[in-house]
Amino acid sequence: MVAKLEPTARAELLASLPGWREVDGRDAIEKTFRFTDFKAAFAFMTRVAITADGQDHHPEWSNVYNRVTILLSTHDADGLTERDAKLARVIEEAATGTGLQG
Numbered sequence: 645m646v647a648k649l650e651p652t653a654r655a656e657l658l659a660s661l662p663g664w665r666e667v668d669g670r671d672a673i674e675k676t677f678r679f680t681d682f683k684a685a686f687a688f689m690t691r692v693a694i695t696a697d698g699q700d701h702h703p704e705w706s707n708v709y710n711r712v713t714i715l716l717s718t719h720d721a722d723g724l725t726e727r728d729a730k731l732a733r734v735i736e737e738a739a740t741g742t743g744l745q746g
């Protein structure tokens with residue numbers, strides 16, 4: 645059973661991840677990415693999907709045209725864990741220089 649992040653680790657994680665924020669009412673973090681167009685957004689989602697599946701840790705996400713909103717939490721722990729931290733860092737890499745509008 646994976647352990648939830650301690651408050652200090654959680655704060656350090658949020659400080660290290662640009663634009664991610666805590667979700668009201670859930671032990672989770674969330675960010676919306678905005679791309680130049682739908683194709684750039686979907687290409688980003690494809691890259692993330694492949695890596696996430698390889699880590700066996702999956703995002704909760706939605707896509708509207710050029711925007712992708714991603715929520716991370718660990719279902720098995722009902723909260724934020726190191727698995728979410730690892731996937732958030734992968735997501736940030738996958739978004740870099742790929743038609744990202746910020």
Ligand SMILES: C[C@H](O)[C@H](O)[C@H]1CNC2=NC(N)=NC(=O)C2=N1
Pocket residue numbers: 700701702703717718719720721
């Ligand atoms: C059986 C499978 O390994 C588990 O259900 C994995 C799949 N992907 C997952 N993704 C997330 N976000 N949390 C989990 O606890 C989780 N568990």
